[in-house]
Amino acid sequence: MLQRTSLSSFKVITLLVWASFYTTTTEAQVADSVIIRLMHEKHIPALGLSFIDNDKVILSKVYGELKAGVPAPANTVFNVASITKTVTAMITLRLVDAGKWDLDEPIYHYWTDPDIADDPRSKKLTTRHILTHQTGFPNWRWQTPSKKLAFEFEPGLKFQYSGEGMEYLRHALEKKFNRSLEQLADSLIFGPLHMNDTHLVWNATMLSHFAVPHNSKSEALEIVKNNEPSAADQMKTTVADYSRFLIWIINGAGLSQPLYHKMTSPLSKIKDNKFMGLGWVVYPALGGQFGLSHSGIDAGANTIAFVLPQSKRALLIFTNSDNGPQIYSDLVHGFLKAQGDAIISTEMKN
Numbered sequence: 269m270l271q272r273t274s275l276s277s278f279k280v281i282t283l284l285v286w287a288s289f290y291t292t293t294t295e296a297q298v299a300d301s302v303i304i305r306l307m308h309e310k311h312i313p314a315l316g317l318s319f320i321d322n323d324k325v326i327l328s329k330v331y332g333e334l335k336a337g338v339p340a341p342a343n344t345v346f347n348v349a350s351i352t353k354t355v356t357a358m359i360t361l362r363l364v365d366a367g368k369w370d371l372d373e374p375i376y377h378y379w380t381d382p383d384i385a386d387d388p389r390s391k392k393l394t395t396r397h398i399l400t401h402q403t404g405f406p407n408w409r410w411q412t413p414s415k416k417l418a419f420e421f422e423p424g425l426k427f428q429y430s431g432e433g434m435e436y437l438r439h440a441l442e443k444k445f446n447r448s449l450e451q452l453a454d455s456l457i458f459g460p461l462h463m464n465d466t467h468l469v470w471n472a473t474m475l476s477h478f479a480v481p482h483n484s485k486s487e488a489l490e491i492v493k494n495n496e497p498s499a500a501d502q503m504k505t506t507v508a509d510y511s512r513f514l515i516w517i518i519n520g521a522g523l524s525q526p527l528y529h530k531m532t533s534p535l536s537k538i539k540d541n542k543f544m545g546l547g548w549v550v551y552p553a554l555g556g557q558f559g560l561s562h563s564g565i566d567a568g569a570n571t572i573a574f575v576l577p578q579s580k581r582a583l584l585i586f587t588n589s590d591n592g593p594q595i596y597s598d599l600v601h602g603f604l605k606a607q608g609d610a611i612i613s614t615e616m617k618n
Contacts, residue, residue, distance in 0.1 A: 300329075300331070303315065303317070303331055304331060304332075306595050306598060307331060307332055307595070310589075310591050310594040310595055311484070311485070311486045311589065311591050312332065312587050312588075312589040312591050312592060312594075312595060313332050313333050313334075313335070313336075313479075313480075313482050313486060313588055313589055314330065314331065314332040314333055314334060314340045314344060314346075314479045314586075314587065314588045314589075315330070315331045315332055315585070315586070315587050315595070316329075316330045316340075316344060316346055316479075316506070316507040316584070316585070316586035316587075317329050317330075317331070317507065317584070317585055317586075317599070318507045318508075318510070318511045318514075318582075318583070318584045319581075319582075319583055319603050320511060320514060320515060320518070320580070320581060320582040320583070321580070321581050322580050322581075323515050323518050323519060323580040324515075325511050325515075328342075328507050328508055328511055329342070329507070330342055330344045330507060334477065334478065334479055334480055334588075335480040335488050336488070340477075340479060341477055342507075342508070343465060343477055343506050343508070344477055344478070344479050344506065344507070345465060345474045345477055345478045345479065345504050345505065345506055346478075346479045346504070346505065346506070346507075346569065346571065346586040346587075346588060347479070347481065347492070347502060347503070347504055347566060347569045347588075348503050348504070348505055348510070348564050348569070348571045348586060349501055349502070349563075349564025349565055349566040349569050349570070349571055350431070350500060350501055350562065350563065350564035350565060350566075351503065351510075351562050351563070351564040351571050351572075351573060352468070352498060352499070352500060352501050352502060352503035352564070353431075353434050353499065353500055353547060353562060354513075354547060354548065354562045354573075355453055355457060355468075355503060355513070356434055356437065356438065356449065356499040356500070356547070357399055357531075357546060357547020357548065358456075358457060358517075358521060358547070359441070359449070359452050359453055359456050359457060360395060360399065360437065360441065360547070361521070361523055361527060361531060361546060361547070362456045362457070362521075362522065362523070363441075363456075364395075364527060365522070365523050365524055365527050368445075369395065369441075369444075370395070371394065371395045371396045371399075371546075372394050372395070372396055373394065373395070374391055374392065374393065374394060375393045375394060375395065375398075375436065375437070375440050376390055376391050376393065378439075378440040378441075378443045378444045379436065379439040379440040379443050381417050381436060381439075383409070383416045383417035383418065384417055384418065384419065387418070387419055389404065389419045389422060389423060390419075392422075392423050392424075393423050393436070394423070395437060395440075396535075396546070397423045397424055397433070398430075398433040398434065398436060398437045399437075399544075399545075399546040399547045400427070400535045400536035400544045400545070400546065401427050401428060401429050401430055401433065401536060401544050402423060402424050402425065402426060402427060402428070402536050402544075403419075403423055403428070403430050403432070403433040403436070404419040404420050404421045404422060404423050404425065404428065405417065405418075405419065405420065405428070405430040405432040405433050405436070406418075406420060406428075406430065406432065407429055407430050407431050407432065408431055408432060409432060417432060426536075426537075427536040427537060427538050427544060431500035431501060432500075434499040434500040435498065435499050435500055437499055438497070438498070438499035449468060449497040449498075449499055450467070450468045450469055450497040453468055453497075457513070461509075461512045461513060461516055462512065463505065463509040463510075463512055463513065464509070465505065465506045465508070465509050466503065466504065466505040466506070466509045466510070467503070467504050467505075468497035468498065468502070468503055468504075469494055469495055469496065469497050470492075470493035470494055470495060470504070471504070474504055475491075478491065478504070479569075479586070479588035480568075480588060481566070481567060481568020481569050481588055481589075482568050482588055482589045482590070483567070483568055483589075483590050484589070484590040484591050486589070488568075489567055489568040492566075501564075501566065502566070507584065507586060510573070510584055510586075511582075511584065514573060514575055514582040514584060515582070517560070517575050517577070517582075518575060518577050518580050518581075518582060530545070530546055531545050531546040531547065531548065532545050532548065532550060532558060532560060532577065533545050533550065534550045534552045535550075539614075539617065539618075540614070540617065541553050541610075541614045542614050542615075545560070547562075548560040548561070548562060548575075549561045549562060551610070551611060551614060553610075554576070554606075554607040554610045554611065555606050555607055555610055557576060557577075557578040557579060557607065558576075558577070558578070559574060559575065559576050559607060559611060560574070560575040560576075560577070561573060561574045561575070561611070567590070568588060568589065568590060569587070569588055569589075569592070570587050570589065570590065570591075570592025570593050571584075571585065571586045571587065571592070572584070572585050572593075572596055573585070574600065574604060574608075574611065576604070576607055579607075581604065581607075583599065583600065583603045583604055583608075585599055597612050600612055
């Protein structure tokens with residue numbers, strides 16, 4: 269997801285000045301000019317950026333345009349794609365912490381997809397398998413030849429990223445609690461954190477300040493206006509709202525210490541120094557501390573967030589472009605410094 273790019277020494281220094289909390293208007297203007305230049309070079313229409321240090325928002329800004337000729341306001345709403353999964357994970361862990369859900373109870377007690385009803389492996393599937401992406405499911409059934417859901421290996425055997433797994437969990441949660449995922453999110457996360465501009469379904473009031481998706485040629489794409497919540501995709505949020513969510517994660521997310529430790533532990537190996545915890549990617553070795561992340565990719569939308577709980581820092585990057593990942597490495601290096609370089613090094617390895 270991170271791509272190596274080349275920056276002039278001036279650009280690198282400017283970003284590092286910015287990450288060191290610029291103190292003058294001139295420094296801020298120069299830093300802004302660097303970001304805008306990078307956006308133009310990489311054909312990214314809109315960029316939402318937030319940097320959190322010592323669990324305080326140091327920077328929160330939106331650059332560029334919603335679409336051609338329409339400036340992006342501070343309250344721009346972005347489709348954050350698979351970052352949606354972080355909210356689903358935290359809904360689930362809040363319920364686990366309250367004793368209302370069990371990580372290791374078989375999911376079939378509440379839901380079984382008709383496609384796998386006759387497969388005995390459906391009786392083994394648990395929430396832990398889903399949150400660590402060890403279900404054995406493909407990412408999406410529509411990407412397979414049969415277009416039907418099927419196990420590709422035994423649950424718990426290995427990591428394989430799956431949006432289907434998260435949707436499976438949504439069905440089970442909604443069946444047990446007789447509430448939609450949107451209603452659960454509102455009561456457990458969005459309401460308490462005052463994330464008033466965040467929704468799992470399309471809301472017509474978003475249209476005037478929504479970051480229209482764009483392809484790699486900067487051509488506008490159709491907006492997906494989903495009327496059913498997804499556990500895996502299509503959450504609409506702002507930089508300010510998701511920054512509140514990241515600060516909450518930094519400060520323990522209201523979970524018991526043992527459960528937070530499980531969430532942030534390396535449970536399912538993706539590759540060296542990159543694992544899945546419970547709903548979050550975990551980098552266990554970043555120069556004496558661990559890091560969390562999650563990214564999102566949809567047509568015309570690329571987003572990513574990093575959290576360093578021990579140093580109480582976080583960085584989020586929202587874009588409305590297929591080219592979004594081309595700017596990630598520059599920003600991760602500039603804002604997260606040594607830990608950012610360790611993340612980049614991990615991501616660049618096969």
